Amino acid sequence: MSTAPSNTQSTPFAALGLCEALLQAVTDEGYESPTPIQQQAIPEALKGRDVLATAQTGSGKTVAYVLPILQQLEDAFLRSPPPGLLGRGPHARHSERRKTHALVLVPTRELAQQVTETVQALSNPLMTPLRWGCLHGGVSINPQMLGLRAGADIVVATPGRLLDLIERNALRLDDVKTLVLDEADRLLDGGFADELERVLALLPLRKQTLMFSATFPAAAKDLAERLLHRPARIDVPSEPEQAPDITQRALVVDADKRQPLLRHLLKTEAWPQVLVFVATRHGCEVVADKLQRHGFAAAAFHADASQGTRREVLQALKNRDLQVVVATDLAARGIDIAQLPVVVNFDLARSADDHVHRIGRTGRAGASGLAVSFVPLEAEAHFRLIEKRQGQRVPREQVVGFEPSTSGHTLDSGKLPPGTGGIKGKRKSKKDKLREAAAATERKLL
Known part of the structure; x- marks a missing residue:
């Protein structure tokens, strides 16, 4: 397991390898400079490497994985744009059903909504007419099923609701190329652990996996050893001058x-x-x-x-x-x-x-x-x-x-x-x- 180089100097987003559209997106959203976790995780993720990142809550890890996912989708679109594109956003569609490129697993519905809002905001300047799905419990499953009729490029989900929709044949995970486990420690808590294992069993063996969490208890470390292939190990410590x-x-x-x-x-x-x-x-x-x-x-x-x-x-x-x-x-x-x-x-x-x-x-x-x-x-x-x-x-x-x-x-x-x-x-x-x-x-x- 390798460790990404630590960079305590302020690095502009332009130096991280992001495309012009995403640089415009971060500017539009008011991000002046990347946080330490973004500085270290974005370049590694853009290389296609697995990432195991430890960073405290509020460190900016959502942006650290959303930006590489969006760039991968933008690059794929520019190489081979699908025919018959109509519209953009969660209702964008084209003549063929979208295949899910990225799956982001989160432990709560509020976090699912926050991640989806970040995807929506940062994807605005892209040429890619993305579709995304935000799947969680606490609401009727029917609108979420309808929203997936034409597929989704990015799915942000809690494990339980994701499994419910898979069992109803609303989506498949065969084509997932990037898996994100956000707040991995919570995903392994109690009742989530079994659901997480069921989801992992449905995913392709070959994929990029990004694990982000504030803490890594034994169960999370074991999962990382099993899932990740030679990951970039990123640890952003709460140094005294940076500690809350x-x-x-x-x-x-x-x-x-x-x-x-x-x-x-x-x-x-x-x-x-x-x-x-x-x-x-x-x-x-x-x-x-x-x-x-x-x-x-x-x-x-x-x-x-x-x-x-x-x-x-x-x-x-x-x-x-x-x-x-x-x-x-x-x-x-x-x-x-x-x-x-x-x-x-x-x-x-x-x-x-x-x-x-x-x-x-x-x-x-x-x-x-x-x-x-x-x-x-x-x-x-x-x-x-x-x-x-x-x-x-x-x-x-x-x-x-x-x-x-x-x-x-x-x-x-x-x-x-x-x-x-x-x-x-x-x-x-x-x-x-x-x-x-x-x-x-x-x-x-x-």
């Missing part, structure tokens, strides 16, 4: 006092916008409902909500019509709000990787952020494990009026933290298995 400016706080509080503590902080800290993480969809509804009853502009955000509702919640948060959005890990994966100031871990994350993904919602694009974790005494051991895995110690604090009771607890009691489903790697309890089943159901809805 995120301040972490750990508030020790009894589990039953977290609701009033959250309301207290919203009042006293005057946070304009907050993303609150909870463990379950039911928890989303309970926390959001209680906030609403106390006069806060809050909404729940999880996979049980309709697509229209989720879109409205995101837009309301971006417009600052909402102060608080309460979300599960899976649903919140697609949330990308510029200058989101605060993240609150109402329930602790199940793993250090999940914790990193959560707090990465704030402190983006050079802005500072705050991540607050509620730590019940019985969850202390679990939070210490999170600290150890991320290599950072967060001082414990207590808020006056919400001091924890020490009755029946010690800091090292080893009891499983409420709402987390337990510590990964420990023997699963019945309750833990039920939570995993609920999470698998949520993934199918995504």
Whole structure:
């Protein structure tokens, strides 16, 4: 496995080997210069190499793989334009059914929509009259089937909905030349892993594969070894001068006092916008409902909500019509709000990787952020494990009026933290298995 050369100097897009149309596209979209992941990944992908890239959320990896895909399609079109072209965009068509050239697999519907928006924006100046498909759950499958009647050059999809459409003969993957696994670690979580394997079995053996992720746990590394052929290994570290400016706080509080503590902080800290993480969809509804009853502009955000509702919640948060959005890990994966100031871990994350993904919602694009974790005494051991895995110690604090009771607890009691489903790697309890089943159901809805 080779490593692409690191380039800390600012490199213009024109030096990356992109065609004139795509250089115009990045200019039109306001991109002044490529990010480090774009500088390193784009030239390697344009050579046709497999790529294994590690970069933090918000680093620009979507553009890093969309641009090479678009250039490959543009080059193919200029070499041999198909006859009978009519129109462009998702409804462009010609006399023959389009074959799918590129498949982008993502874990959530929001990310699928974001990637598709990037494809649409960057393809505007191209001569190629592209067709693309955005396939995800949470909406009726019929419009997506109709949209695929004439085929699609690029398909952006969540694994479950993609398999549903393949089973209905709406598309085939025999001609895929480029596969992208975006947020590969999430694609290997729980219920996604089996669906991902089923999709991979339908793809040609010879193809270019691009894997992008913020973290690479063991399962992702094993998949990379199996899928990638002599990949360019790109690692964009979070160097001190580049690391997100995120301040972490750990508030020790009894589990039953977290609701009033959250309301207290919203009042006293005057946070304009907050993303609150909870463990379950039911928890989303309970926390959001209680906030609403106390006069806060809050909404729940999880996979049980309709697509229209989720879109409205995101837009309301971006417009600052909402102060608080309460979300599960899976649903919140697609949330990308510029200058989101605060993240609150109402329930602790199940793993250090999940914790990193959560707090990465704030402190983006050079802005500072705050991540607050509620730590019940019985969850202390679990939070210490999170600290150890991320290599950072967060001082414990207590808020006056919400001091924890020490009755029946010690800091090292080893009891499983409420709402987390337990510590990964420990023997699963019945309750833990039920939570995993609920999470698998949520993934199918995504």
